[in-house]
Amino acid sequence: MNLDGGVPRPFVRPMRGWWRRDPFFVRYMLRELTAVAVLAYAVVLAVGVVRLSQGEVAWNGWLAALRAPWSIVLHVLILAAMAVHAWSWFQIMPKTLPMIFVGGRRLAGATITRAGWLATALTSIALFALARWWQS
Amino acid sequence: MPEPKNIEICVLRYHPEHDPEPAWRSYQVPCTDDMSVLQGLQHIKDEIDGTLGFRWSCRMAICGSCGMMVNGKPRLSCQTFLRDLQPGPVRIEALAHLPIERDLIVDVGEFVNKLEAIKPYLIPREPRTLAEGEYLQTPAQLERFEQYTSCINCMLCYAACPEYGLNRDFIGPGVIALLHRYNADSRDGGQAQRQPILNAEEGVWSCMAVGYCSEVCPKQVDPANAVNQNKAVSARDYFLRFLAPKGAAP
Numbered sequence A: 001m002n003l004d005g006g007v008p009r010p011f012v013r014p015m016r017g018w019w020r021r022d023p024f025f026v027r028y029m030l031r032e033l034t035a036v037a038v039l040a041y042a043v044v045l046a047v048g049v050v051r052l053s054q055g056e057v058a059w060n061g062w063l064a065a066l067r068a069p070w071s072i073v074l075h076v077l078i079l080a081a082m083a084v085h086a087w088s089w090f091q092i093m094p095k096t097l098p099m100i101f102v103g104g105r106r107l108a109g110a111t112i113t114r115a116g117w118l119a120t121a122l123t124s125i126a127l128f129a130l131a132r133w134w135q136s
Numbered sequence B: 001m002p003e004p005k006n007i008e009i010c011v012l013r014y015h016p017e018h019d020p021e022p023a024w025r026s027y028q029v030p031c032t033d034d035m036s037v038l039q040g041l042q043h044i045k046d047e048i049d050g051t052l053g054f055r056w057s058c059r060m061a062i063c064g065s066c067g068m069m070v071n072g073k074p075r076l077s078c079q080t081f082l083r084d085l086q087p088g089p090v091r092i093e094a095l096a097h098l099p100i101e102r103d104l105i106v107d108v109g110e111f112v113n114k115l116e117a118i119k120p121y122l123i124p125r126e127p128r129t130l131a132e133g134e135y136l137q138t139p140a141q142l143e144r145f146e147q148y149t150s151c152i153n154c155m156l157c158y159a160a161c162p163e164y165g166l167n168r169d170f171i172g173p174g175v176i177a178l179l180h181r182y183n184a185d186s187r188d189g190g191q192a193q194r195q196p197i198l199n200a201e202e203g204v205w206s207c208m209a210v211g212y213c214s215e216v217c218p219k220q221v222d223p224a225n226a227v228n229q230n231k232a233v234s235a236r237d238y239f240l241r242f243l244a245p246k247g248a249a250p
């Protein structure tokens, strides 16, 4: 019996564990989780800036710490998480943009996703080139 | 004619006048290749248990009344075929997140109230006389809103939206898609009237960009696109307020 003053009461199902109900939700949670990795790397860089302001010894200490095995492992993990983050965001990017018309035709979602990857590739190559040039 | 094979259909049943909570019941249904899930339910109702409650009307994916969870996914039951779900069992439940009124029938009251609130009709920019003739639109102007006109109010997108499940005050994907359908129409001038609904906490900002709503929509409306485009519109509206405090249109 589920009556509210004689009136049948609609049943509201609980939401507990909702994100496990569909693989789509699991992938969504994964995307949200990878944001933690993005934050973690921001912290690593921020520490670097603080160490830089503390002088040469502190800065060199930070550089040495970056070369430690645990730091390499951390960077590989963060890189993998970043890749998942980028992939899932470029996937949803067409949904977040207003309609784009080029030459009177609407730009397809897949084109927008590819443009995101292209921009990532170009900026990464530019960054590597800059780093090489700096080193030489 | 090939012999019909039996398929097991499990239905989440709920009759508030005697059930404290919903419970699963199983039925054996003879199934031919051309039978939809809806026809399976009709077989149960006609031949096995007449007390089973569910909504349907058109049987052709147009009226939007037969939405339900089929094996955990929001589907139109008239558009989903039992042959694709062999060997079963097929689990059928009322649309997720919505309150169950009885068996597979959900309470649509909140949805209808929201739909009314967004003024889902053209609000002309200025009064127009018949003598001025019809409005003309270019194909590009039509494309800006056409996909959103395909919405059949089936609420599958609400069953796909965890944010709505967690907070049923959220206006939700389908209604925001319809709101955008009018805002994006070059004949319409009602954006300022609808904007407060989008700007509210229960408006676009409740959306967590899961995106499943667009995946399950049977009419390719892409409600997630309507919601997320309007985050930018809402942000612009917010900042323009400081530049033009008299509420100039964005």
Ligand code: SF4
Pocket (backbone or CB within 6 Å): B150, B151, B152, B153, B154, B155, B156, B157, B158, B173, B174, B177, B213, B216, B217, B218, B219, B220, B221, B222, B223
């Ligand atoms: S947007 Fe699609 S899924 Fe949502 S109510 Fe409209 S037709 Fe149904």
Ligand code: FES
Pocket (backbone or CB within 6 Å): B056, B057, B058, B059, B060, B061, B062, B063, B064, B065, B066, B067, B076, B077, B078, B079
């Ligand atoms: S019965 Fe009309 S949409 Fe399924």
